[in-house]
Every structure is written in structure tokens, then in C-alpha cells.
Amino acid sequence: MLDDVKVEYMTFGTPIFDENGVIINAIVYCHGSLGKYSSMKKIAPLVGNGDVFDENKYFFISITALGSPSSCSPSTTGLNNKFPRYTILDVVNFQKQFLKEKFNIEHVLGIIGNSMGGFVGLTSAIKYPDFADFLITGVSSYKVAGHDFILSKFVDEIITSDPDYAKGELTYSLIRTLRLANLAEFNFGLSKESLRAMSNVELAAEFENFGNEMLETDIYDLKYCNESCMNFNVENDLDKVKSKVLIISCKQDPHFPPELDGIPMSEMIDDSQLIVMDSKLGHLCFNELESIRNELKEFMENFDDC
Template sequence: MESFEFENGKVLNDVTVEYMTFGTPKYDEQGKLKNVIVYNHGSLGNYASMKKIFPVAFKGGPFDEEKFFFISISALGSPGSCSPSTTDLKNKFPKYSVRDIVNFQKQFLKEKFNISHILGIIGNSMGGFVALTQAIEYPDFSDFVICGLSTYKVAGHDYILSKFVNEIIESDPDYAKGELTYSLIRTLRMACLAEFNFGLSKKALREMSNVELSSEFENFGNESIEVDIYDLKYCNECCMNYDVESDLNRIKTKVLIIACNQDPHFPPEFDAIPMSELIENSELIVRDSDLGHLFFSDLESICYELKEFMDGFS
């Protein structure tokens, strides 16, 4: 895009947007796309996270690729799209909010596809923040929202986890230099390792031997150094400040909330269940799974419920 203006007034020019499409585009009488579903990934993911819905995109399935046209965008702040790393601005990149992510996406959809209305939006984890915020800020933009393994505000243990990650990063004096050093790579690894316990269920971790756990922990840390520490820091702060509790009554679209009892990030009793009570036109699916926060990778297990929900928008 030629430019993008953040809600704090900062403007960036020549903005990169990474995306992919999947499915079958269909048009109305005015030649506008009418069957678009936008997919939103989790923190520091990218467009490829949309692969989570592929197993239920078969003919006659909930997300039948012959019925729907999916657009998946690497969010503002995520590598591949406009971010601290891809712009090389590092710690001089403008601070951004979830509303900025929503507006970045909405502007791109308008400029690239001339889209002013979409059929629906799917959001997983941080993508759920984006989906709910879009439904609040632009209540007529979509007909439905699917919010998976997510919440309406970052609070309690999850807020403290984000604070802890911030403390680790800011404790390294090299962070302020805006250039990668050996010390920052080590700090990045430590900050990412703080997240290790918040993926699989406690039961799944308990059933691993200490040797297996140590190996998984080591691999997780080694893979994490592929992340840019500035991308991580900015995304972490964006999520840490997310809270739409008082605005949920502005949502007019139909909302499907998907949760997992074993999710260490967003336990249903604190997140999905109260959220479903605060959103008037919502449905709730809660399942048991050792995948925990990664349950969105097993949408096949709720294929029937998804199909029942999506039949209302075919």
C-alpha cells in the first residue's frame, strides 16, 4: 500500500502486505466479491496459518472451498508484512494496537480487492483479538465471527506472562541500540522460552519424560531465535494492552466461540464462557484436548458443529 496511518498519527509509506487466497471467488451483480472469509493468525504467525482450516475445507464441509473465498493476511507487525524487522526500523517502528491491525487489514482489503463487506472473519488466539475488535469497530463489515482459543481481554496470568517477556527483553541494554547482537539473540531465546508451558495441556507435558521435555524445551528455544526480537516486543506489548470487555455489547454479528478446557493461555472459565455471556448473539463450543492452546489445529474434531454454524451463511 502507498501508506498507512497508525491511530497514534504516525505514517509509514510503501507498506508491504503479505497474503494468500484460497477457495472460489463469487461476485454479486455489482461485480463485488460476496463470499469472502478473512483468516487471522496468532501472534507473530503469518498468512500460512490458514492451513489449520484446510482439513475442513472439503466439498460439503464447513469451509467448503467451492463455496467460500478465503483471504489470509500476515498482520501488521508480523514478519512478511509491515513490521519492525521488514521495515528495518526495529525499535523506531511506530507502536501499534489491535485496532491498528484491524485498520491495516481493512484498508488492504479495500485497496486490493475493493472489498467493503465480508461474509465472515476467523481469528485464532491473537487473531481472535483482531476478529472481535473488527466486529466492535465496524459492526456492519462482516456477517459472522469465529473466535478460537482467544479472549476479550488480556488479564491475570496471561498479562503477567506478557509483562515477564517484556522484562526479559528490556533487561538487555543492547535492546535500545536497535541492532542485533549476540546478547540480544540470547535474550530473545530466553523471552520465547517463557512461553513454552503455554502450548500443550499440563497433562500432555506431565506424560513426557524429563528427557523428552528437555529435548522439546531445547528445540523450542532453538527455533525461537528465528523470530526478530523487535517484532516480538512490539507484538507482545500490543497484546498486553488488549481489552474490549466494555465494548462487547457493540457487536451485532453472529459469533461462534471455540475453547479448550486444557488451554493454559485462556481457560474457558475465565475467558470463553464469560465472553459468551457478554456477547448477545453468540454460540460456544468447549472441548477437552491435550493440544490445549493448539486445539485450533484439530478443527476436524468439531466438524459437525462448525458445519451447523456455517450452514447459516452458505
Template sequence: MDIKSIKPNYYTLKSFEFINGRILEDQIVEYITLGTPRYDAEGKICNAIVYFHGTTGNYSSISRISSMLVDGKPLSLEDYYFVSLSTLGTPGSSSPSTSGLNNNYPEYGVLDMVNFNRQFLEECLNITHPLGLIGNSMGGFEAVTWATVYPDSIDFLISLVSSYKVGGQNYVISKVMNDIITSDPDFNGGNITGDCKRSLKMASKSMYSFGLSRQFYMDQSISDINKYMDEFAEEDSMEDVLDAYYRNVASMNYDLSSIVSDICVPTLIIGIYEDQYFPPELDAVPMHALIKNSTLVCFNSYMGHVGSSELIKIEPEISEFMSQFKE
């Protein structure tokens, strides 16, 4: 399934209000839908699953779980209707760069991202009660926040290599990245005077060694590491610097420690032992302890954090979990 070749759709929210009270008019939402919707007696879609992408992803990042979407698999498009959008703050949808507001764009948090998704789903697709949510990495922040703040509005939650808070190493990574960005003279307090490509490359390199397993990096030659790091940084330098900065701020402020136990729906928490961003013992395991109706599944992946694309390894566990929601 070549999801990345699917052209996105666009919808305009006439008005969106941020938690801080700022209201933006005519904000774009970029999205795709996959599968066939089913309708309840009131004419509303009742088999929708919303997918939330990671930090630098977009609507097409649902390709990460594509192995589970084919016929006969636990998340088959024959059974479910998937919605995947470029979330608030992501180019393609409303963001500092897309809106043209740049540093006058409202500072936002993860709950704003959730509310943006919910408003879009209701206005555009008439979905008021998604069957479930699947969030990968930072997308997991959105899914877990939704399930915490609006616990009766969904039937299940899947958290994929994610957490209920940003602390410790993950906080340090985001702060270092933003400190590098703001130290660039061209950043100029948000009044950008250049392209800030140098600082974006340095910020990217500061996080490069966390995406894959430690063993993966040890197995690479020094010349290959230098090559891959430069390629990674070059790709990230194409991003708008304010989009990156605002997103990091949202990430650093994420903490549901005191309320995550409010989640009441069946929850599948998936971790990867070699994940350097969200080691299960620091994130998935504590989250499992805090959410009463949760199931914890962890597996090994040479790919570390990005091994979330290898869900085929735990297909039986996903099938068992999803069997609760089959019609």
C-alpha cells in the first residue's frame, strides 16, 4: 500500500480558538481518509480510527502502520475508516509558516492540537465519537491527552512508542534543540532575518543518535554515521524554523502525570525495548501502572524508536486487543 502517493484533501476551519483565547480565522487542515465508513442510526460514522503522527510527520505518516491495514490484519481497511491529518503546527495544516503569521502565531500546547483535530472531525466529517485513537511518538501525546481530557468520546486508545509526559532526557533534547535555534542571530527573538538553516542542522544533529537503537549506531562505520547524520540534518533544515520552535515548546510543556489515570477506555500501550526516546521502563511501564484498563506489550527492534513500523511482530496481541471492537 503506497500511502505516500495519496494526494491529501484540504478543509478550512472558519474559526479556531486556542486555549489562551486567541482565535484564528480560515485555518487549513490537510488530511486523508482510508477505508470505508460505516454509519449508525443517526447517520454518523461509527468505525472511525484517528491516527496521530510523530514530531516531524504529517498526514502520510500513517504509512508507519500500513502492514496492519491490509485485508485480514487487525486494523484492516475492510473494517475501519481511518482519518490521518497533519496536526496543528504542521506545515500543510495551520502552523506559523502555513498561516503566514510566523512569530505572531499563538503559542499552543498538546491540548490545542487535540481540539484542532476534534473540531475538524466534527465539522468536516461529522465524526463526534471516533471508535479509537492511535498515536505514534508525539502523536501519542495527542491521543493520550484526548483520552484523558475527553474520556467518554472514544472506545479505545493505542499508544505507540510514546508517553504521558515529557521529562528527563526528552525534555533536555527539546530544550537543547530550541536553545540552538534561539542562539542563532538570524532567529532574532522570533523576528527571523535569515533562513536559520545552520541552527536547524545543528539542532537536528543533536537528536540524530536517539532515533534508532544504540546497537544500530555501533554497527555503522564512522564514515556512514557522518554521511547519514549530514543527510538527516539537511532534510530537517528544509523545515520552517518557527514551526520547529513552536512544536518543541508544545512538547516540553506536556505532562499528564496528575490526570492520565482518568483514562477509562481499553488502552493498548506499545513499547520497544531499544527505544532511546521512550524506554519502556521509564514511559510505557509507568503509564501502564497509571491507566487501570490498559494492556502493555513491548518488543525488540534493531530500529529502536522507528521500529514502530514493525507491528507485524506483535500482530497476535493487536488482534486480541482489537477483537473487543469487532462488530
């Protein structure tokens, strides 16, 4: 149990209050693995006057999740491998407690979750069915299985195979191991089409740059976050979702292809809609949300009177 922990966040938009002074138009943005509050910039092209996420109509709160750097995490607490293991439900509860303590919010208009953020949003909708009126989950799933489980297992194996991991302090060996663990993820971002369009020389350079850039992450943050995602599975609880759900998949997503994740999830959640994007960005397609502006706008019209 950790007390008085650090929470990094940002807000954007216009809060609207009820007669009791409680914000009624809050939308919570949940980022992907080891992301941060600034990941909310993915919806920036859609916040103009009259647009899908009109800043005059909605009040956005984006929280750097439990386990991610700059909020309470293995690295920021200095606990490293002594940090308590956490689940996606713990991430949800961390978020809910913060919203209550900081904003006195116990109900939100909606949740938008990207990748791991989709795990968070879906878990919230299952565990607390009356918490959010809607959920938008993007390039995500209801469980980590198959090739995604093996990827997470592989990353975990790379990290724990380094004998220095147990020391709880950063060593040269762990820096090298961190780079290798992150490089295992390289092939699961952009679409196969995008990768094939590059020459091998270009790919090698991108691969090298990716490994170097990811050295900014912390190996203990990565280990704990990867483990929490690896154990995610809410397949048997999808019937508990009461929020209206919009599922966004991408047909070129190497992580969560629609036929394995988005489509089955839409069939298991009663009040859900499915959009399948066509984007060579693959798993990174949330950076092109303006390409489905009309579909998003149609969905958000359900909440104009909320």
C-alpha cells in the first residue's frame, strides 16, 4: 500500500457544473503502455468549435497512469523492483481515487482509451458499470492472448534473464537489456505495409533509432507495466458493461487485428459499435483520428444532451 503518491495530469476544455457544483461533462483520456498525460494530443485535431470533441462542450482530464513515469511508478518512487505488483484494475482504482480527491468526480461522461488505455477503460466499465456513460476504446482488446501474450512473455523473459535485474539498481548490463526488451516491440507498431515500403537500410536505421530513443524508459517501469498487461483478460465479464461503447480497430494493426480483437469484442458487448480504420500507421492509427471524424461525430451526438 502506497500513500501520498505523485499523480501527473493535465486538463483541457470547459467544465460544466450541476447545481451541486459537480463537473458533469468530464471525459477521461487513458494512454497506452508507459505513455503519459500528453498522449491526449492524439485528439487535438478534433477539439475545435463544433468538432467531435469541442473544447467548449467537454472537459478533458488526462492522467499519467499508475506505473508510468512521472506518476507513481517503480522509477519515480525509487522502489524499482520492490514496487508492489499491480493489475489493470489497480490502474483503474488509482485513476478513480484521484478523480474523486482532486475534482470530486464520481461519474464521468466518458472514457477514451488507446491500446493499454483501452484495457483501463474496459476494466472500469466492467468493475464500475455506472461510472461512465460512454467508452471509446481504440486499437485494443478484451484480453492479451496468442501472439500478444507471447510478445509480453518474451519481453518479460529478456528482462528477468539479466541477473542484474534482481539488484534493484541500474547497471550497464540492464541498460543493454532494456534496449533489447524495447526492440522486441518494434515490429508491432507500424503496419507490415509500412515496414515493407522501406528499404532494409532505412529499416535498420529506424530500428537503431527506436532502440536508442527507448533508452529513456525505465526497465523497472517497463517490467511492471508489461506484466500487468500480460495478465489482462476480461472476456468473461463483458456482459457487465452498461456504457455505450465505440470500438476502433485498424485492419493493419499488428498488435490487435480486428478479426481477433475488435470484431469479437463488438459481438460480446451489447451496446457497442465498431469502426475499422484503414491506416498504414497500424497500431499507431490513433494519430489519424481525423480520418474517421464523421463516424466519431455521429457517436458523440448520442451525448449532446448529457
